[in-house]
Amino acid sequence: MAAKLTWNKLCISRSEVELSKVLRCGQTFRWKNIDDVWTFTIKDRIVLLRQNDDAVEYSHVPHHKKSDDGDIRSQGETKSFLQDYFNLDITLGDLYDHWSKKDGNFKRVLKSSPFQEFKGIRILRQDPWETLVSFICSSNNNVKRISKMCEALCVEFGDYVNEYAGVKHYSFPSPEQLLSSPSLESRLRELGFGYRAKYIYATASRMTGDEYPDITVEKLNSMREEDYETAHNFLLQLMGVGPKVADCICLMALDKHDVVPVDTHVYQIALRDYKFKGKRDLKTLNPKVYNDIRLHFKNIFGDFAGWAQSVLFTSDLSDLNNGINKIEQASSSVKRLKTESENIDHNEAEILTKSTVSKRIKVEV
Structure with a gap:
């Protein structure tokens, strides 16, 4: 049985990043939209994103060979990946x-x-x-x-x-x-x-x-x-x-x-x-x-x-x-x-x- 997902927030508005546009405009080609959740695979996890007007919520599914401990370190790694990937310092x-x-x-x-x-x-x-x-x-x-x-x-x-x-x-x-x-x-x-x-x-x-x-x-x-x-x-x-x-x-x-x-x-x-x-x-x-x-x-x-x-x-x-x-x-x-x-x-x-x-x-x- 799959472990329950832990969702965290990036407090960023749609005016700063609109997932449905950025992920479909011909920059990137591997994001999937599954029931309004965007998914993307990096080496050791599946990154999950969903968006509302005030925030981008993120979670991840770990590699099948790793335990799903949902620890703070893993959550932090996903957050760091997203901040870098979306150039959120700009x-x-x-x-x-x-x-x-x-x-x-x-x-x-x-x-x-x-x-x-x-x-x-x-x-x-x-x-x-x-x-x-x-x-x-x-x-x-x-x-x-x-x-x-x-x-x-x-x-x-x-x-x-x-x-x-x-x-x-x-x-x-x-x-x-x-x-x-x-x-x-x-x-x-x-x-x-x-x-x-x-x-x-x-x-x-x-x-x-x-x-x-x-x-x-x-x-x-x-x-x-x-x-x-x-x-x-x-x-x-x-x-x-x-x-x-x-x-x-x-x-x-x-x-x-x-x-x-x-x-x-x-x-x-x-x-x-x-x-x-x-x-x-x-x-x-x-x-x-x-x-x-x-x-x-x-x-x-x-x-x-x-x-x-x-x-x-x-x-x-x-x-x-x-x-x-x-x-x-x-x-x-x-x-x-x-x-x-x-x-x-x-x-x-x-x-x-x-x-x-x-x-x-x-x-x-």
């Missing part, structure tokens, strides 16, 4: 006030009725290795399918942690765990990862092999202490990582709060709302245009430009109903990913073949 309200004073468009967006649905958007501070692999999976992809890929990695290669509400939870696999498969790339293709399988295999191999002694998980983690250019260039050494993916990792895992990852949507916002001088029918964001847009937003919003851009980006979306909170048992989710890939990979190949004549803007990687 006050979102102060940033909103600062941006509103500096930028008339942000002030207008802040007062608009659609924005009221998108308060509490903040940048997360995620595990660098998981963020790296997740955004390698993001190439030509959507949030729902990226989430299924991350779940497939956990089920296939991670450790079983425990169950919550009848749903099995697994940890995110290390490079060593991925490479424990005798034929990782082939297995990933079987699971529906398509061409991304090669990128994940190559990246895991570089992180663990003797051929690249300066490319390790420890070195990746140390990029939090380095400047943006050093971190960005380190990431570009890895297969499947182009400028945008590198910038997503810098912003969402490596403490580079001023970095603005640029894609089609951000380019259109820059043209429409921020007087960026560019061609509306531009087919390719070449490195110069990409960097010019990034610096354009940094000059407006300063040290937290990446945070400001995330608010503008999310508030500009028409819908966050991306399926990330749809719960399926892990095995059925993996099977569906594989089935979908049989159709989607063919379409992706078509997209890549036709990309030179496409009228949609792409980012060169």
